[in-house]
Amino acid sequence: MKKVTPYIFGILIIGLIAGIVFFKPIKFYTIKYTNRLFSENTVPVEKRKNETVEVFDWSLKEYGGDAVNFETFRGDVVLINFWATWCPPCIKEMPSLRDVYDSYGDRVRFLFVARDKEKNVTRFMDKKGYDLPVYFENGITPKLFYNPSLPTTFIIDREGKVVMAKSGEYNWNGADVRKLLDSLLSK
Structure with missing residues (x-):
């Protein structure tokens, strides 16, 4: 036996x-x-501001595409938004994120990281007519970015420093965000 x-x-x-x-x-x-x-991180998201990204080795999968490593975004201004189709606050803030993406999409790297099944994301994107750069976690998320609550969003400067960190619904198309992005892009 x-x-x-x-x-x-x-x-x-x-x-x-x-x-x-x-x-x-x-x-x-x-x-x-x-x-x-x-990846559990007990530090509240808002207190992660001014921390520097230490781990750029983070595997993501492009929506309908190939694997990509976060390392490819090093040196860029990056906005990372963790969301899901089943999350009402995520869906509510999505139009403001789309507007910011439409304005800065060629100068800021946007990563809409879906914590959802790809079929649900496909249905949602088609229904809303969104054409956003969606990614899926393809491995362990760096502790700096992990938060089980959604939505969670980070803005990272060219040096890899978190300059804005929010958990919960937010107006990403507001003057404060645009002013921040403009200042980061001018550096």
Whole structure:
């Protein structure tokens, strides 16, 4: 009986790995709970302002595309918005984010990181007619950015310093955000 147990354990591990690789819902939930386990950050989002990004090795998957590493955005002004289609405050602030993206999209790197299933995001984007740069977490999120609450948004300057950090709904098309982005782009 003791010889059978390691084989069963091995089969379960192989089955889990195959499920993660070939069955997207398992991969989605594996990433979700791995992030909760390894990326939990008890510092309130608003207090993360003035922290510097230490980890640029963060794997993301472009909506309908390939994997991309956060390293490619180093040196850019970046706005990261974590959201989901099932999150009412996320949906409510999305028009203001779209307006800012429409104004600055070629000068600021926007990462709309969806904590949702791709089919739900596709349905939402099609219904609303949004053409935004959406990404999905494809690995462990850096602790600086992780927050289980949605929406959560960070603005990062060219040196990798967090200059604005908000959790909850916000008017991203306001004069304060535009003034901040203009000042960051002029440097």
